[in-house]
Amino acid sequence: MARMVITANRLRDGAVVWRSAAGNWSPNITTAAIHATGEQLTAGLAAALADEKSGRVIGVHEVEIETRGGQILPTRLRERVRADGPTVSFA
Amino acid sequence: MxxxxxxxxxxxxxxxxxxxxxxxxxxxxxxxxxxxxxxxxxxxxxxxxxxxxxxxxIPYGLLSSSQMRALARIARRYDRxxxxxxxxxxxxxxxxxxxxxxxxxxxxxxVEMHAIQTSGNCIRNTTTDQFAGVAADEIEDPRPWAEIIRQWSTLHPEFSFLPRKFKIAINGAPNDRAAIAVHDIGLSMLRGPNGETGFTVWVGGGLGRTPMLAKPIRDFLPGADLLSYLEAILRVFNIEGRRDNLYKSRIKILVSALGIDRFRDLVEAEWAHIRDSALRLEGREIARIRARFALPPYDANVDSGPFAAKRFEDAAFARWSAANLFPHKQPGHAAVTVSLKPVGGIPGDMTADRMDALADLADEYSHGEIRVTHRQNLVLAHVRQDRLFDLWRALDSLELATPNLMRVTDIIACPGLDFCGLATARSIPVAQRLSARLAEIDERHDLGELTINISGCINSCAHHHVAHIGILGLEKAGAESYQVTLGGSSAKDASIGKIIGRGFGADEIVAAIETIIVTWLELRHDGERFLDSLRRVGQTPFRDALYGQDSRTE
Amino acid sequence: MTLIDYRNENPMVTDDAWTHVAEDAALPTDRPATLSLQRWKAAREELYGRNLSLGVRLESHERVEEILPDLPRLALIALDFPNLNDGRHFTTARLLRERYGFHGKIRATGQVLRDQIDPMRRCGFNEFELAENKDTASAITAFDEISVVYQPAADAQPTAAQLRHRQSGPTMAG
Structure with a gap:
């Protein structure tokens, strides 16, 4: 299985957050738990969806990643933009 | 206002x-x-x-300077x-x-503003011509009617949960500046045989995944019957519109499935029941609302000499005047487009500081009023010609005087994948790179009117189908891919652009557009618009230039 | 089961006296009951003889035009909302009140949230079964949230335009 991390947006302010092994949601992808097996991912998603149900986060989903030089990099551009912010300088 | x-x-x-x-x-x-x-x-x-x-x-795009300042405060306090x-x-x-x-x-x-029905499956902000009320070619000011529609549609209890979103546009002049052909309902004003106000009603236009031009449903609708007729259309849509498939739930799909004649029969039958109801507009309510759109007091004796002299003296001012001024019904005045499209900038973005500065300029030069255009620019609609030079210098110092209205750098772009959860590709960086590159070509060759719109997904927020050159960003095999359409227009000669061929990668799209423009320059008649050349010669020369003649059999 | 009963402009929470009879269940003999459109159409002749208040349930795709001749015999029409996006029965209710002159109860059933019941009321509904697990008691304040209306509907509330011209100038004839 491709390696996966779990992400969502925080309910109160909409910020992008990533789920750590301890079950915390952090804006920093570097702290995200990496799931290498289907069982790990299923368990992680179940816990994340419980957080969604309780209203901490919304839009829970898994994201395929690769690691390069210790960095976690989502493979899809959409998720890289979510992790790093807009690719353009604004305002 | x-x-x-x-x-x-x-x-x-x-x-x-x-x-x-x-x-x-x-x-x-x-x-x-x-x-x-x-x-x-x-x-x-x-x-x-x-x-x-x-x-x-921003109902029909109209803002006061104090509303603009409130937007600036919100931008600072709650945004970035x-x-x-x-x-x-x-x-x-x-x-x-x-x-x-x-x-x-x-x-x-x-400050009398809100966010009511700016999204959701309900009736959205009614849009109109940014030059409403001041355009020299106008039949009647459409804004009072847009306000009447705003009130009727606001929290309408029956139409709060429609099959899909619903957009109405209204235009008051023979030249369509409100893109009525690509709206769920388009209203075009005209005078009846006795000089009375009426509308030609169009229905079933829209963009998105199935672009269609609206079809005429009624040649002449008396003004007093406007709301009952709209209600009849909405009621037929609410009952008959599809709810099983998000992509087939707009009214354009219903109109095309039933055929416009059958759809018209249903609407007219419904209308017969409600025409003589409380929806009939009373003259005094129309008059009350009209009175609030009275034009500001204009000076009848503006000397246009200084304006002509400054254009002669200053080439940059002359260029801006040629591009960004619009003829005003009041002699000695002009409507000024304030460009939010600096070369290489983000289309439609504006800082809070510039909002405040523009509010001050609106107070000083344009009776405190500002309009937002559907091309993502702003308009100061009531400027004396003898003050245009001073206004231009002030705008220029704010980087709001790019002389590019309807030109190749006046790009419409949605937020795209840099911001939007629905997007499949980025729009803004493509717009920025194109703008920088095409500004140079425009400088050398004077490309004239040529519109480019870039949507970051099939929902088509940037209306790419009705741009002379449209760009649609998609995701293909995990990478951004940009599909190009040629020949769209949202003006009176409205047309849906046609896809030229396979898409281009993010690193190819700017060169592809440049190829299209260079190809056009070779076959362009003197002073011809890109759209007119394209309609004259067809897509083949452009396809050959992009993909080679060998691709013709594809 | 409780519901919101909006009667005489006065919303209150009441116990439901009605039974929604399932497709194959027997009709109760001692309390008012609603039937599906199918069952009503199949059995309407025989049901006409009963001395019992009856109602018909319409799913969101079912049209009230199918039971127009029966309206005088019906005490209640229940209009179902299968989800938050299906607003067809807002129109159905208005037609019942404004075109077909139905004076019985119009009840909203299904996925009914407090945020919909005021527009529903304006369209002619006067009974509301909220979705499961929704607090009926607190929902009745939803009717007080918006006091100004811009468009005529099935309720008697004067529109903003009517109020504006009521104070000034002569009233319209009729």
């Missing part, structure tokens, strides 16, 4: 309080996200990639110091928090 009375004020304040309650019930867990989403959307609150986004209604003007003449704040939205709505209500 329209000024709220205590009833309008009460409704907007109550709606803000109602939304505050809905947010509180969401945060407390009483509402699930599935339940809350349709509620927040119908009040303009989206969840995007990085944050919530609040879309604030800027806002983004949209193709629906609204403004979006990209970085707001759910917890702050109720406060923002209170701040908006204090």
């Amino acid at each position: 329209y000024k709220y009375d205590h009833l309008d004020n009460t409704l907007v304040r109550e709606r803000a309080a109602q939304f505050r309650g809905q947010v509180a019930r969401r945060i407390s867990g009483e509402l699930s996200e599935d339940e809350f989403k349709p509620l927040r959307l119908r009040n303009g609150l989206y969840l995007q990639l990085h944050s919530y986004m609040l879309r604030v209604a 110091g800027y806002g983004h003007f949209t193709t629906r003449q609204n403004i979006q704040f990209n970085w707001v928090s759910l917890e702050n939205t109720a406060e923002i709505l209170d701040d908006l209500a204090a």
Whole structure:
């Protein structure tokens, strides 16, 4: 299985957050738990969806990643933009 | 412009309080996200990639200087110091928090603004010509009618949960500057045999995944019957429109499935029941609303000599005057387009500081009024010609005087994958690179009128189908891919652009557009618009230039 | 089961006296009952003889035009909302009140949230069964949230335009 991390947006302010092994949601992808097996991912998603149900986060989903030089990099551009912010300088 | 009375004020304040309650019930867990989403959307609150986004209604694009200053305050206090003007003449704040939205709505209500029905499956902000009321070619000012539609559609109890969103545009001149052909309902004003106000009604236009031009449903609708006829159309749509498939639920699909004649029969039958109801507009209510759109007092004796002299003396001013001024019905005046498209900038973005500065300029030069255009620019509609030079210098110092209206750098772009949760590719960086490159070519060759619109997904927020050159960003095999359409127009000669061929990668798209333009320059007749050349020669020369003649058999 | 009864402009929470009879269940003999459109159409002749209040349930795709001749015999029409996005019965209710002169109860059933019941009321509904697990008691304040209306509907509330011209000038004839 491709390696996966779990992400969502925080309910109160909409910020992008990533789920750590301890079950915390952090804006920093570097702290995200990496799931290498289907069982790990299923368990992680179940816990994340419980957080969604309780209203901490919304839009829970898994994201395929690769690691390069210790960095976690989502493979899809959409998720890289979510992790790093807009690719353009604004305002 | 329209000024709220205590009833309008009460409704907007109550709606803000109602939304505050809905947010509180969401945060407390009483509402699930599935339940809350349709509620927040119908009040303009989206969840995007990085944050919530609040879309604030600017009814028919009209703002006072004090409203603009309120938007600047909101941008500073609750966002990151800027806002983004949209193709629906609204403004979006990209970085707001759910917890702050109720406060923002209170701040908006204090200046007679709101976010009601800026999203959701309901009737959206009615749009119109940015030169309404001042255009020299106008039959009648459409804004009072847009306000009448705004009031009728606001919290309409029957049409709160339509099959899909619903957009109405109204145009008051023979030249269509409101893109009525690509709206769910398009209204075009005309005079009846006895000089009375009426509308030609069009229905079933729209873009998105199935672009269609609207079809005529009624040649002449008397003004007093406007709301009953709209209600009849909406009622038929509410009952008959598809709800099983998101992509087939717009009214254009219903009209095309039934055929316009059958659809018209249903509407006319419904209308017969309700035409003589309380929906019939009373003359005194029309008069009351019209009075609030009275034009400002103009000076009848403006000397246009200084304007001519300055154009002669200053080439940059002359160039801006040629590109960004629009003929005014009042002699000695002009409507000025303030470009939000600096070369290489983000289309439609404006900082809070510039909002404040422009509000000051509006007070000084244009009776305190500002309009938002569906091309994501702003307009100062009442400027004396003898003050244009001073205004231009002030705008230029704010980097708001790019002389590019309807030119190749006046690019319309949606926020795209940099911000939007629906997007499949980025729009803004492509717009920025194109703008920088094409500005040079325009400088050398004077490309004239040539519109480029870039949408970051098939929902077509940037209306790419009706641009002379349209660009649609998709995701192909994990990478951005840009599909090009040629030959669209949203003007009176409206047409849907045709796809030229296979898409281009993010690193190819600028070169591809340049190839199209270079190819055109070789076959262009003197002074010809790109669109007219294309209609004359067809797509083949462009396809050959992009893909080689060998591709013709494909 | 409780519901919101909006009668005489006065919303209150009441116990439901009605039974929604399932497709194959027997009709109660001692309390008012609603039937599906199918069952009503199949058995309407025989049901006409009963001395019992009856109602018909319409799913969101079912049209009230199918039972127009029966309206005088019906005490209640229940209009179902299968989800938050299906607003067809807002129109159905208005037609019942404004075109077909139905004076019985119009009840909203299914996925009914407090945020919909005020627009429903304006369209002619006067009974509301909220979705499961929703607090009926607190929901009745939803009717007080918006006091200004811009468009005529099935309720008697004067529109903003009517109020504006009521104070000034002569009233319209008729």
